Amino acid sequence: MMSNSVILVAGAGAIGSILGGMLHDAGHDVTLLGRRAHLEAIARGGLRISGLLGDRTVTGMTLADDPARLGRRFGLIVCTVKSYDTESIAARLADRLTDDGAVVSMQNGLGNIESLIESFGRQRVLGARVIFGAEIPSPGSAHVTVFAQPVAIGPAPAIHREDSPALAARARAIAAMIDAAGVPAVGVDDIMPVLWTKVLYNVALNPLGAILQQHYGALAGDPDVKPIMDRAIEEAFAVARALGVALPFSSAAEYLKVFYEQMIPPTSVHRPTMIRDLHVRGRTEIGALNGKIVELADRLGIGAETNRMLTRLIRAAERARRRAMKTQGER
Template sequence: MRVLVFGGGAVGLGLASCLAEAGVAPDIVTRQAGVEALETEGLKRMGILGKSVYRNVRAGASPEVFQENGPYDYVLVCTKSSATAQAGEELSQVPGLIGPGTSVVLCQNGWGNRERFAAFVDASKVYNARVITGFARPFSNTSHITVHVAPISMGHLDRPLNGELDPLADALTRGGLSCSASDDVGRDIWAKMLFNGSLNSLGAIFGVPYGKLSEHPEGLRLVRSVVDEIFAVMEAAGYRTWWDTPEDYFKVLTGELIPTAAHHVSSTLQDLKAGKKTEIDALTGEVVRLGELHGVSVPVNRTVLDIIGFLEKDCA
């Protein structure tokens, strides 16, 4: 099985480590510093799955490096959602990487990534993954896996699967992170939108891990307000998730999900501390955009979006 991981950040290195653990030697497109570290020290993994070092990986600073290795069976796009269109353009410009049997899986936060990527790559080849796993990258060749809240879910938003993602899901599962192919990935992604939308930005604004948001009534009220607005937008846009009401989801969020990930620091906060652009546009930004499109008022999400936008500029 040939797999190209496009993006050597926290998520890309984490998924690549699972493939390497399962005996699948991934090719990784990452920045030059990461290339050098991976080549000299290997891919390192730490955290809940223990410490390991993998030498069965190849790294390059651009997809052109791997042109002769294509076509790939799978291409995992692990960039920030803000770089989705750029990823699609770069991959589409290298002949032979994506062939007739290639499945491109977007392993990103947010909603709307598929549309941006499909401007450059045939939409029938583009799949989405829902990943609720805590990843950090303390060094350019190291993945720190802090929490695995739920199995990774992968599927196509427009049609049922025909077994094409099963080998990839099996490899990731054997590598340490449970994963399954699903015909309901859209529901899973909206569940992730609820999770990220209600915790990532608020945790970043207050500078706290997820668990702190549930320790005070003010935090719980803010989380609940965000959840209510996301639910209203989701339903107005014709999408569905696994809970019928915001009340049902809020019980699961506060009773099960937050306790599981209580110590996790959101990627949004990590990005702000590093002076990087966050994924707010694909998360809260999509909620605001869909709210405007469907006539749903989302004042709390709009305020959160503005605050994170301000902090992005102030931290840059």
């Protein structure tokens, strides 16, 4: 990956804005594709980045609120849209990637790599695990709230097969570029174990945090909530094991110990973005998280009733919120 790569961040929300802003500030040519209000604020006063990766104002990025307005091709596309938008954005950007370019899924949940491959082809798609938290306090600004571990980028050998070694080398080059821009990142040979480790974390915390509107520490400390989280994780762990994912844990019990003792403490005051997604959009990424666990479990013939319950509760909450939004809009 050349130092002067032309980069598109497809989905300039909080995470995408941070990545794009840091890369542009490091000298790369970055285009942000996102929502109009946020981009208009950036056009007026620059992108104001604050929080755990330092404070800076980034100017000079190219801004677009519609893929149709992108007038060139890109050597790297960083996909940070919500998982339910992956298929549609990929179809619209398929001709915007150079022949030797790469697209990296920096998204929550499972199924995004496969969706991107449908449009871009197996040899040009990488996965990534992002486990830092960020928010947009106001249009034109992005604030890093928590940074748990470096961004991990790599292929999925079970999907990429013989292309994996070449893609792993490309992932290391992209990770080195992002790391040099001030966002800690590493390349890995197999992204699926780290993706699944985050999925195990998300299936417990995201839906319950959204339903109860609580931060992670409160969820872990509640005697009625903790058994539900335990069971959601145990079911997801069983699915990963059945799929042959090389999780770095010998058992669900070992993962749960790490989850409560090492993962929760540094993110204890963090609230899932699913809370805001539910309130602002009436739509969440539940389908790529608990819903995907249920889909895979059904295919494998194993149980996932806790994940099924959480999926149904969030989908009911989505419908209720959309009805409320519609009623408010009619007033």
